Amino acid sequence: MFQILSLKNGLDNVKGFYSGSTNVGLRKANSDGSTDGDVSFIRSESLCDVVSRFTTNRFAAAPIKHFLKYPANFQTDFILINAKNANAMTGAKGIEDIEELFGTLNCKLQITNPIMSSTGVIGYRLPLEKITTAFDAFDFNSKNSNSTARAIMTTDSFKKEICFKVELANGSSFHIAAIAKGAGMINPAMATMLCFIITDADIPRDDMDELLGIAVENSFNRISVDGDTSTNDSVFLLSNKQSGSYDKDAFREALNKITFELAMMILRDGEGATKTVAFEVKGAKNTEEAKKASMLLSNSLLVKTALFGEDPNWGRIASTIGASGIECDEEKLVIHYDDLLIYSKDQREINKDIEEKAHKIMKQPSFHITCELGLGNGAFTSYGCDLSYDYVKINAEYRT
Amino acid sequence: MFQILSLKNGLDNVKGFYSGSTNVGLRKANSDGSTDGDVSFIRSESLCDVVSRFTTNRFAAAPIKHFLKYPANFQTDFILINAKNANAMTGAKGIEDIEELFGTLNCKLQITNPIMSSTGVIGYRLPLEKITTAFDAFDFNSKNSNSTARAIMTTDSFKKEICFKVELANGSSFHIAAIAKGAGMINPAMATMLCFIITDADIPRDDMDELLGIAVENSFNRISVDGDTSTNDSVFLLSNKQSGSYDKDAFREALNKITFELAMMILRDGEGATKTVAFEVKGAKNTEEAKKASMLLSNSLLVKTALFGEDPNWGRIASTIGASGIECDEEKLVIHYDDLLIYSKDQREINKDIEEKAHKIMKQPSFHITCELGLGNGAFTSYGCDLSYDYVKINAEYRT
Numbered sequence: 001m002f003q004i005l006s007l008k009n010g011l012d013n014v015k016g017f018y019s020g021s022t023n024v025g026l027r028k029a030n031s032d033g034s035t036d037g038d039v040s041f042i043r044s045e046s047l048c049d050v051v052s053r054f055t056t057n058r059f060a061a062a063p064i065k066h067f068l069k070y071p072a073n074f075q076t077d078f079i080l081i082n083a084k085n086a087n088a089m090t091g092a093k094g095i096e097d098i099e100e101l102f103g104t105l106n107c108k109l110q111i112t113n114p115i116m117s118s119t120g121v122i123g124y125r126l127p128l129e130k131i132t133t134a135f136d137a138f139d140f141n142s143k144n145s146n147s148t149a150r151a152i153m154t155t156d157s158f159k160k161e162i163c164f165k166v167e168l169a170n171g172s173s174f175h176i177a178a179i180a181k182g183a184g185m186i187n188p189a190m191a192t193m194l195c196f197i198i199t200d201a202d203i204p205r206d207d208m209d210e211l212l213g214i215a216v217e218n219s220f221n222r223i224s225v226d227g228d229t230s231t232n233d234s235v236f237l238l239s240n241k242q243s244g245s246y247d248k249d250a251f252r253e254a255l256n257k258i259t260f261e262l263a264m265m266i267l268r269d270g271e272g273a274t275k276t277v278a279f280e281v282k283g284a285k286n287t288e289e290a291k292k293a294s295m296l297l298s299n300s301l302l303v304k305t306a307l308f309g310e311d312p313n314w315g316r317i318a319s320t321i322g323a324s325g326i327e328c329d330e331e332k333l334v335i336h337y338d339d340l341l342i343y344s345k346d347q348r349e350i351n352k353d354i355e356e357k358a359h360k361i362m363k364q365p366s367f368h369i370t371c372e373l374g375l376g377n378g379a380f381t382s383y384g385c386d387l388s389y390d391y392v393k394i395n396a397e398y399r400t
Numbered sequence: 401m402f403q404i405l406s407l408k409n410g411l412d413n414v415k416g417f418y419s420g421s422t423n424v425g426l427r428k429a430n431s432d433g434s435t436d437g438d439v440s441f442i443r444s445e446s447l448c449d450v451v452s453r454f455t456t457n458r459f460a461a462a463p464i465k466h467f468l469k470y471p472a473n474f475q476t477d478f479i480l481i482n483a484k485n486a487n488a489m490t491g492a493k494g495i496e497d498i499e500e501l502f503g504t505l506n507c508k509l510q511i512t513n514p515i516m517s518s519t520g521v522i523g524y525r526l527p528l529e530k531i532t533t534a535f536d537a538f539d540f541n542s543k544n545s546n547s548t549a550r551a552i553m554t555t556d557s558f559k560k561e562i563c564f565k566v567e568l569a570n571g572s573s574f575h576i577a578a579i580a581k582g583a584g585m586i587n588p589a590m591a592t593m594l595c596f597i598i599t600d601a602d603i604p605r606d607d608m609d610e611l612l613g614i615a616v617e618n619s620f621n622r623i624s625v626d627g628d629t630s631t632n633d634s635v636f637l638l639s640n641k642q643s644g645s646y647d648k649d650a651f652r653e654a655l656n657k658i659t660f661e662l663a664m665m666i667l668r669d670g671e672g673a674t675k676t677v678a679f680e681v682k683g684a685k686n687t688e689e690a691k692k693a694s695m696l697l698s699n700s701l702l703v704k705t706a707l708f709g710e711d712p713n714w715g716r717i718a719s720t721i722g723a724s725g726i727e728c729d730e731e732k733l734v735i736h737y738d739d740l741l742i743y744s745k746d747q748r749e750i751n752k753d754i755e756e757k758a759h760k761i762m763k764q765p766s767f768h769i770t771c772e773l774g775l776g777n778g779a780f781t782s783y784g785c786d787l788s789y790d791y792v793k794i795n796a797e798y799r800t
Contacts, residue, residue, distance in 0.1 A: 059722030059730055089718050089730050091745055122715025123748050229723035301701075305792055315522025318489050322459030323629035330459055330489050345491055348523055389789050392705055 002250035003167045004257065007175075010145035010161035014175040015200040015242040016045040020144040021151030022137035024130040026084040026120075037151030039134035040081045042196055047075035047113060048238040051209040053216045055233035062087040062094030063116040064234060073205075076113045076238065079196060080105070081152055082131055083181075084120040088231035097126045108135055117194055119154055119181060119232050149179040152194055156181050160265045164254045166201070172245035174201035176254050182266040193220065193266055195235040197258065200243040201251055211252050212237045219259035222382045223267045224298040235259075267383055268365075272390030275362075276383060277307060280370045281321070284378030289326040291380040293371070296324040298384030307386035312350065312358030314343045321371060332374035337361045402650035403567045404657065407575075410545035410561035414575040415600040415642040416445040420544040421551030422537035424530040426484040426520075437551030439534035440481045442596055447475035447513060448638040451609040453616045455633035462487040462494030463516040464634060473605075476513045476638065479596060480505070481552055482531060483581075484520040488631035497526045508535055517594055519554055519581060519632050549579040552594055556581050560665045564654045566601070572645035574601035576654050582666040593620065593666055595635040597658065600643040601651055611652050612637045619659035622782045623667045624698040635659075667783055668765075672790030675762075676783060677707060680770045681721070684778030689726035691780040693771070696724040698784030707786035712750065712758030714743045721771060732774035737761045 011019050021037025029035045054064050080101065087094050098116050105111040118126070149159035163177035182193025197212075216235055237255075267276045279297040284290035297303055300320045306313050314335050321328055335343040338361045342350065350358070361367050411419045421437025429435045454464050480501065487494045498516050505511040518526070549559035563577035582593025597612075616635055637655075667676045679697040684690035697703055700720045706713050714735050721728055735743040738761045742750065750758070761767050 056725065057719060057722040058725065058728050059718055086715075089715060089743075089748060091730060091748065121713075122719055123743070123750075125749065229719075231719050231722060301791075308792065313521075315486075315489060318459055319457060319522055319629075319631050322457040322631060325456065325458065328458050330491060343489075343523070348489060348491065349525065350523075387792060389792050391701075392708065392787060392789050392792060 001169045002247060004250070004254050005165045005167065007163040007165050010149060010163045010179055011042065011177045011198060012143040012145045013163045013165065014177050014198050016240050017198050017200070018043045018141055018143055019148040020139055020142035021147045022134045024134050024137070026082065026127065026130060036153070037147055038083045039131055040148045040151035041138055041140070042079040042081070042148065042198060042238075043140060044077045044198070044238065044240040046240050046242070047077050048240045049205040049208055050074065050076050050115070050236060050238050051205065051212050052237070053212060053235045055230060057229050057231045057233070059089055059231050061118060061232045062090050062098060063118050064232070066095050066098045067115055074113070076115050078105070078111045078114040079117060079236065079238075080114055081117045081194070081196075082120070082126070083152055083154055085118060085124055085126055086120045086122045086232050087118040087126050088122045090123070090125055093125060097128055100128060101126070101131060104132055105135065109140070115236065117196075117234055117236070119152065119194055122231060145177070145179065152179065152181040154181060155271055156269050158269060160262055160269070162258050162261055164258060166247075166250045166254050168245060168247050168250060172243070174199060174243035174245040176201060176251070176258060178258050178262060180262045180266060193233055195220070195259070195262060197235070197237045197255070199237070199239045200241065201239060202241045202244050202246040203239050203251055207248055207251070208237055208239060211255050214252070215255045215259040218256060219263035223263045224295065224382065224384050264383065267385055270385040272388040272393070273385035274388055275307060275364065276366045276385045278368045278381055278383050280368065280379070280381040281373065282370065282379035283373040283375055284380075285327045285376045286378040287380060288378070290378035291382075293321045293324040293326050294380045294382040296320055297369070298382045301387060304384065304387035307362065308388045310359060310362040312337065312342065312355055312362060314350070317369060317371065318343065327375060328373055329375070334372040334374065336370040338367050401569045402647060404650070404654050405565045405567065407563040407565050410549060410563045410579055411442065411577045411598060412543040412545045413563045413565065414577050414598050416640050417598050417600070418443045418541055418543055419548040420539055420542035421547045422534045424534050424537070426482065426527065426530060436553070437547055438483045439531055440548045440551035441538055441540070442479040442481070442548065442598065442638075443540060444477045444598070444638065444640040446640050446642070447477050448640045449605045449608060450474065450476050450515070450636060450638050451605070451612050452637070453612060453635045455630060457629050457631045457633070459489060459631050461518060461632045462490050462498060463518050464632070466495050466498045467515055474513070476515050478505070478511045478514040479517060479636065479638075480514055481517045481594070481596075482520070482526070483552055483554055485518060485524055485526055486520045486522045486632050487518040487526050488522045490523070490525055493525060497528055500528060501526070501531060504532055505535065509540070515636070517596075517634055517636070519552065519594055522631060545577070545579065552579065552581040554581060555671055556669055558669060560662055560669070562658050562661055564658060566647075566650045566654050568645060568647050568650060572643070574643035574645040575599060576601060576651070576658060578658050578662060580662045580666060593633055595620070595659070595662060597635070597637045597655070599637070599639045600641065601639055602641040602644050602646040603639050603651055607648055607651070608637055608639060611655050614652070615655045615659040618656060619663035623663045624695065624782065624784050664783065667785055670785040672788040672793070673785035674788055675707060675764065676766045676785045678768045678781055678783050680768065680779070680781040681773065682770065682779040683773040683775055684780075685727045685776045686778040687780060688778070690778035691782075693721045693724040693726050694780045694782040696720055697769070697771075698782045701787060704784065704787035707762065708788050710759060710762040712737065712742065712755055712762060714750070717769060717771065718743065727775060728773050729775070734772040734774065736770040738767050
């Protein structure tokens, strides 16, 4: 038995961890005159086990390539994060730039095992001089999850920050907290996003890797904003064991909850998104086929624009399932919007009453579309959002 | 030796073929007060060999299912076409409705071998009574390619109609002409579109099937507006042999030219599209990998919005190639916009001069992006368009 409690102030609750940010001139002031950081850090008093999941993009960014050169049992006590520059497609120089920054960190601050993580525009060298000025500006003993969560944002419209305290039956407890960014270029396999999860749980490294894999598969790998996969997607899980407390089931549940809630926050904050939808495909021949159809529904422009238009046009849902190439039969297909039957072989043309009810469901900020194929036991749920004018605006104007 | 001449008035030039349309109340008047047809026909004096290519969507529409029940050597002399209703997801009733219409055609007009083709909204039964009124309104001896090409339009903003006269060295000649529709839901494999190609060439049926396959592969299967695949995509090629003239090479070239030009017209008319782009991927490990990357470029929302914003952000091109999962190497990759070098390992950050030149290229209604991977001989070109506010508007509002 265990209890999971939600706490405010994100990363600040986790024992022995510190975080903060500063603005070194990469990011302009906000429209209200306030300024967010653009370079930030997460630090632990003691070395942490670290496990990770990265983008499947073949042009993985320099910080990812750099991290992957570390041995499997590498431990870290410092993550350096910058926004506005992805350090991707920067070749060998991109990796040398990270090494130069780490050299300075070592000389100035005796940090020996750092990790770097970057997000922003592709194809430009890191502005090393500017980033280095952060090292004098950081307060390394600050607990400022709020400013760190804000400093990693790009086109995000709100910060994403979560903390759980897990209380075990034996009276001990541990914390797990995370911050994330990601608004566009979000695609399953994996969302374009950075996510930093820290814990003081006394978790073995093997459990960390196993449980992070499960958590990512059920969260970040099931959401889609625009079907694009970035060069920089990274999820890190760090544990410094300082609580001395651990229970595998409790940790699994808390971690799944954190990654799922962050994934839903990322989706809600999808560029220009006005609503999120769960696409559940069940009764497919097998899981793989259910996944194929569910993912295509999350990614279909015609489905996404119909969602934005709040048009209860089930034809686009059906057509997309048909286009996915999976086994399906229009005589067996049944489609629901939330609990409302919207298509079956006996109800092909929807009347005004159903249309109005469907319209009401679609006006919600979030709802559920279930497609029952009636062929087998394969089931999969993915999560998508609508496509609005603002998506086009944000992405046509980004960078310039 | 042969010559291919372009003729006006599309279908009207082809010997022994007639076409026309009428408005039976499915389609409203245009904003300028004019009225287009919504039911149309293409007729030949004599029975034609007919070959076809259809959608890969598993929920193929009733007219496609109906056609596929005909024997392989089926001959036709009549195509009945309606807009505004796809007759898709209509089950057995959808096929019975076609049979009922064909029964009436037979009784009234002694048409024994008709084909039907439909486009429009999914999930509604055909309005049989209205469509039947067309049979009295049609002038079966009219040559009215213009009105037929307009009657098959849905969200198209202009009609798509082409005719070539092919003059052979022996003094004989034949015609090949086509009309097409398709503006959104255009995806390779196959574009959502209807295309009717007719010819008086004395072409053997085997050649028809072989050459149509090649032509479709190099045209409609290489364009993408939005990555969706419809339930109704159909291409028909009919030949009544009335010219007595034929040459395989000449026919192949004329047919390829017709389908390619129609495909480009469909792309230019892509919903909300303001420009079209050829995505050439070469130097890939093999053709399959080149195709995978090229198609993903045509479909990427981030690429499409960058095109709309005329932002020379090669990072999105590179990231999309990386995301396609094909073998690639950032040290070997070279990207050109038209003749302008935009990325190579020696030119990662683009200066103002290049940025301005790139911007000028992107302002054109159509340009070429070439990605040389430097790994092998695999090459593929697909054709895409940008994604604008109007795409969202058209698709959020369609149907309602």
